[in-house]
Amino acid sequence: MSARLNYALLGLAALIVIAPLALTPDAQFGGTDDAARDAVAAANPSYVPWAEPLWEPPGKEVESLLFALQAAIGAGLVGYAIGRRHGRGER
Numbered sequence: 856m857s858a859r860l861n862y863a864l865l866g867l868a869a870l871i872v873i874a875p876l877a878l879t880p881d882a883q884f885g886g887t888d889d890a891a892r893d894a895v896a897a898a899n900p901s902y903v904p905w906a907e908p909l910w911e912p913p914g915k916e917v918e919s920l921l922f923a924l925q926a927a928i929g930a931g932l933v934g935y936a937i938g939r940r941h942g943r944g945e946r
Contacts, residue, residue, distance in 0.1 A: 875882075895902055912918040 912921060
């Protein structure tokens with residue numbers, strides 16, 4: 856790929872990330888867990904959860920850290936697999 860195409864793709868990725876934040880400055884970005892809990896409560900107010908988490912992180916920061924760590928490990932594994940597969944083709 857040319858450098859020009861790389862810069863265009865990088866700019867497009869930045870635009871995709873920044874656009875929702877710029878277009879909706881007062882929005883509350885909540886998680887799907889909260890939305891699902893609210894939807895279940897609205898559909899069936901007498902619902903009682905039948906399972907509890909084995910462990911809950913002590914704070915939102917720890918939860919975010921674990922999520923980022925999980926994403927980094929997954930990206931590393933995908934990158935390793937792609938690199939290994941690409942390396943096999945050049946031998």
